[in-house]
Amino acid sequence: MNILQWIKNKVRSRSIHVAYVDVGSCNGCDIEVLACLAPRYDIEQYGIFVHNNPREADVLLVIGAYTPGWEEKLAMVWDKIPSPKAAITIGNCPISGCLFDRKGSFVDPPVKKHIPIAAEVPGCPPRPTEILQAILSVRDTVFSDWEEEHP
Template sequence: MLDALKSVLRKTSIHVCLVNTGGCNGCDIEVLALLSPRYDLEQYGIYVHQNPREADVILVTGAVTEQWRDKLQRIHRKAPEPKIVVALGNCPISGDVFNQEGGSVYAPVSDFIPVDAEVPGCPPRPSEILEAILAVAPGAIAERGRKK
């Protein structure tokens, strides 16, 4: 019974896994703002959790540190097809202030996993994050529905 209900909900909702690979957490705070009544992310059928095995969208925040290179690739492999990755903020896109000569920060994140959308900013506004998710995720949901 629970599996049947879960299957129905998964076909109509977007599940987002937030992955912080090292940084200041500014982007993470903006994602949390999306859960507030002002933005009410769940009204769009978007749910944030930490399980990559059930994620439609992986939101990557923070600069990729040496410790996260392999972990990020493993998380990406665990996500079901079709996988959508959104690089959130300047850090995963360019390394921003953490990308120093001789440092252990690796940018862009697209060097390690394929990225479908980038949301620049330090940090980007919650409305920009929501727009990026809504721009890329519905196509993945529709594709998953056709495969089943």
């Protein structure tokens, strides 16, 4: 491993920019993501910053059960994120549709069908600690040595 890669790994592990997108949830998970920003959980101490701009994001948090309004837009948001990137789904909705996936509803879960997902956080809603752990675990697997693995 060259010195440049080592520096990149060091910097990337302390500087993760997060964008979150709500593709049709009940807002419970959004509130848990916001709770991560609060002093009690404080994700900024791990170097995770919430920007909500896909152009400068590394991690996309996807929340919600994928309503038809997001049919092409979610892939568009995903394409805008520069590599290396990872998408994490928050809550039950992106995995299974949870309570919304019933007969006659228009949601189209799982989100896995539409964009590649690196990690899923089950729960309705998941706890802020679980969201935090998911982001930190993705950081170590996806972002370290990225240039060496994708020359």
